[in-house]
Amino acid sequence: MAQTETQFYPGMGLTTTKAPFIEVARNKGELYIQQPYELYSEENHEAWRRLYARMQDRWQRYATDKFLEGISKLCLDPNRVPRLDDVNQFLAPLTGFKAKAVTGYVPAYIFFDCLRNREFPTTITVRSLDSLDYLPEPDIFHDIAGHVPMHTDKRFADTLVRFGEAAHSAAHIVQEIKDPELQTQRIISITRALARFFWFTIEFGLMRGKNGELKVYGSGLLSSYGEIAHAIESPEVQRYPIQLEWVINQHFEIDHYQPLLFIVDSFDHLFELVDQLERWMWEGKLNNVAPGEPKMSEEDIRSFLEATVD
Ligand SMILES: [Fe+2]
16 A cells, blocks of 8 residues: 555554554555554554553563563564564664564465565554454554564574464475365365464463573563463462473364463474474474363465475
């Protein structure tokens, strides 16, 4: 969409589910867009300011050192919604990663393929002031303050690229299958395994800190004021050393605090697990993972079938 079109949406803001600019772009089938920065309202900036301010103590207490280093390297403005171009100026020289503005949900293969190319599909809308605590969908606070600081770490960034390569292998494997019914079943099973592994690591992962204490590196936790403390402190949360065979068969629900979390030793450990996941994919071990969440949409399935894999 041309930047000049933003003149049609003055003062309307870019609030989650209430942004006409995003709706129009989506209806036109646009996935990647420019961030129309002038559309952010004062309420949007205020939401960012409050979200960012109240996380400071929580990050110091619960986040992995790599995240804290990442936050300081990105030089985010505590008071204004970030410009993606500014973020990328600090980020790209470190690991080659760039945040890339999208209109909303990115079909599974396309999402992973972006990671393979060191691009992170980034939501640009901001949650409303009356829903600072919980939002089912991602917003710019989740994506930029929760995910992107981790992308400043070389090993973590390499791990995301390996996820992308694993998805590429998945597309290759399923496109070889001739029987359409079997093909769909395989896509669903392999993608479910990938999505579960991504969820329990990149989104909700815990890691052992230097002195053996538990630290948070998962972005879903890093962008949630309530859940980051709950994940570490609550006696009700089950926390176990990660086991790949468990994670790929474990369903999850997104609408409440996670009752089960997995711990990695390091980002080298996480990288090796993605390697192992890809090996298992080629061996057929992901062909029949346990049923249950997450569900794969028609769009997700199609994204694997239409992928260019050569
Ligand atoms: Fe996320």
